[in-house]
Amino acid sequence: MHNLPRILLSVESSRGFGRDLLTGISDFTRMYNPWTTYRKPPFFRYGNVDKFDFDTIKNDLEGIITRIPEEIPVIQELGIPAIVATVLLPPGFKLDPHYPTITSNNEAIAQVAMDYFISQGFSNVAYCGFGDVSWSLQRREALKVYAKELGYEILCYDPPSESSWEEDIQIIGDWLKVLPKPVAVLACSDDRxxxxxxxxxLSRVRIPEEVAVLGIDDDNLICNLSNPTLSSIVLNTQKTGFQAAELLNRLINGEETMTGQRLLLQPLYVEARQSTDILAIEDPEVACALGFIRQKAREAIQVQDVVDATGISRRVLESRFRKNLNRSVLQEIRSVRVKTIARMVCETNMSIKSIAISLGFTSIDHISRYFKKEKGISLHQYRQKYGQI
Known part of the structure; x- marks a missing residue:
């Protein structure tokens, strides 16, 4: 009987990102059964094992997917197909550019964050990350660049070079108190x-009334342990795990060589929870209209329905929309509807026809044209690119 290739999956499962990545990999292995896998043993079996003893297994390995920075130099010495799922590297170490990597599309993440904050009516936007972590700095810069294109300035938290967790929390609290209110803060991760x-x-700053907070990764455990619960940007991590397994399988079989392929984690949507559950809009009629549009996101409402819900004239409402949001009522309806479609396409296995019916569209052609006009991509292409497995 032919022995299946043995693969090392050196990915932590204590965070949602790692679990989602492993879920995508397991989806591939269940579907095609191409390998047997090694994983780090649990701490209660062999103590607190931080990394593998490669000497005991290296001769059996034919491929690796790793997220552990300290293991990368050893993996590189083995010279077997490997995919690196981290941008954090040991000090002074340079990764061979031929190795495939999994990285975030930080420009797209910045766009999703800013567009969400603007849709909530925020004119003040801030960023809080880590000063010594490369991906946090990359996300900060991407947010600043995109915000500048839209005419916004990002207020950035500058963490001290050395501080304890308690000191850092105190300094963040002091920073929050002096930010202009209301303000939306993008955190570099859910942990942040x-x-x-x-x-x-600790600083008696109210969330979300004064400060709305948005994380990245949508780690359900962390987001729901927070009080108030934390809103977060959902990434297509599970899909990327599947794609990484596909690529590794091709590398092992000699169908492809390592040429520095990049697998990009794409943002899908914002999972809104209590930490951003507010509209930072002073105009009560505009706030009322926005609430109505979101409440009716699954219905085929018209501009006149929104006007009727506010009790003011259409001309006045349109003028106030332009003043507060720089867009029309119809543009807001379409934007909210398209986001709802996109989420259903990504999150569910529902057919396009079923999605169309549930959202009040008259046909597949109708919903397809509606979606493509806003997104510039077909529903089928969007599901292929961003849909979870």
């Missing part, structure tokens, strides 16, 4: 979002 919420509590 949790820090911001903790700092706000």
């Amino acid at each position: 979002g949790e820090d911001i919420i903790q700092a706000a509590k």
Whole structure:
């Protein structure tokens, strides 16, 4: 009987990102059964094992997917197909550019964050990350660049070079107190979002009334342990895990060589929770209209329905929309509807016909044209590119 290739999956499962990545990989292995896998043993079996003893297994390995920075130099020496799922590298170490990597599309993440904050009516936007972590700095710069294109300035938290967690929380709290209010803060990750919420509590800053907080990764455990619960940007991590497994399988079989392929984690949508559950709009009629549009996102409402819900004239409402949001009522209806379609396409296995019916569209052609006009991509292409497995 032919022995299946043995693969090392050196990916932590204590965070949602790692679990989602492993889920995507397991989806591939269940579908095609191409390998047997090694994983780090649990701590209660062999103590607190931080990394593998490669000497005991290296002769059996034919491929690796790793997210552990300290293991990368050893993996590179083995010279077997490997995919690196981290941008963090040991000090002074340079990764061979031929190795495939999994990285975030930080420009797209910045766009999703800013567009969400603007849709909530925020004119003040801030960023809180880590000063010594490369991907956090990359996300900050991407947000600043995109915000500048839209005419916004990002207020950035500058963490001290050396401080304890308690000191850092205190400094974040002091920073939150002096930010102009109301303000929306993008955290570099869900963990950082949790820090911001903790700092706000200690500094008596109200969330979301004064500070709205948005994380990245949508780690359900962290987001729901936070109080208030943390809104977060969902990434297509599970899909990327599947794609990484596909690529590794091709590399092992000699169908492809390592040429520095990049697998990009794409943002899908914002999973809104209590930390951003507010509209930062002073105009009560505009706030009422926005609430109505979102409440009716699954219905085929018209501009006149929104006008009727506010009790003011269409001309006045359109004028106030332009003043507060720089867009029309119809543009807001279409934007909210398209986001709802996109989420259903990504999150569910529903057919396009079923999605169309559930959202009040008259046909597949109708919903397809509606979606493509806003997104510039067909529903089928969008599901292929961003849909979870």
